[in-house]
Amino acid sequence: MTQPDPTPDGRQALLAFLTTHDGDAGCGPTREVLDLYAEEILAGLDPAVRFPGVAIHLRDCHPCADDLAGLLALA
Numbered sequence: 001m002t003q004p005d006p007t008p009d010g011r012q013a014l015l016a017f018l019t020t021h022d023g024d025a026g027c028g029p030t031r032e033v034l035d036l037y038a039e040e041i042l043a044g045l046d047p048a049v050r051f052p053g054v055a056i057h058l059r060d061c062h063p064c065a066d067d068l069a070g071l072l073a074l075a
C-alpha cells in the first residue's frame with residue numbers, strides 16, 4: 001500500500017480542508033455554537049455528546065479549532 005502521492009502537499013491540504021466528512025457540521029454551524037461548545041468543555045462535560053457534528057468538524061478545521069482554543073484561553 002505504498003503508492004507515491006502525486007499531489008503536492010499544498011493541494012492535499014486544500015483538498016482536506018474542502019472535503020466534508022460524514023456528520024461534519026461545517027464552519028458556519030460550528031461557529032454558531034462554539035461558545036456553547038467551549039462552555040461544555042469548561043464545565044467538564046464532553047461536548048461531542050451534544051455537538052457531535054462540531055466535534056468532527058473541529059478535528060479537521062484548523063481555523064475553527066483555533067477559535068475554540070481562543071475561547072478556552074479567554075475563559
Ligand SMILES: [Zn+2]
Pocket residue numbers: 026027028030057061062063064065
Ligand atoms: Zn471550520
